[in-house]
Amino acid sequence: MENVDGYPDITEQTMCLCGGNAAMRTSWMENNPGRRFLECSFYRRPDACDYFKWVDPLVQPHYKSIINGLLRNANHKDALVKKLQRNLIYHRIVLAMVVMVVLVYCVL
Template sequence: MENSSVNSQMLDVRICHCGQISVTRTSWTENNPGRRFRGCRFYGRSDACDYFSWMDPPPHPRYKTVINGLLRKANNNENREMKMRRSVKLHRIALGVFVLGVLIHKYVI
């Protein structure tokens, strides 16, 4: 079943206004999280056309709330992890400086 879905998507080729095959992307904006669309392959460049077409129907309003909540939670978890790693590194550095100070004091002074 999954293979036929992939094949049907491959057969559904769309040409954008600049004559190129459009590409499928996923929106991660707050208004359309996870929603797929087709657009110009040169999006973001000065030679891109304005071709745009949604592939997915508009989601239920609750979908947006749930997806955006999950994205915020994932971002918060990533931020917490980075802070924790930074804190661990600082503690290791402080411990190393302390041990080095003790060794210098014991053997040099």
């Protein structure tokens, strides 16, 4: 079994309590941004067990604030891009309607 990034007690085949391979995931919650953990691979299913184990150590407060700030900026940028895309679609629809009205007016 391969160790995961130098953690001798965490292997790629770490088993959860229900006998399946534990799934490695990354937390993006504000208290543990970027921190990896293992949990039951059947998470959110009725047959899942309660297996949970942190892989990475605690994130230092300074790094935590930097990571959270970067995540907020990325989320803000994504929201702006979506807003611009919606505005572009809206403007294209309005332009198409104006062109149709002009064409109808010119034909009559």
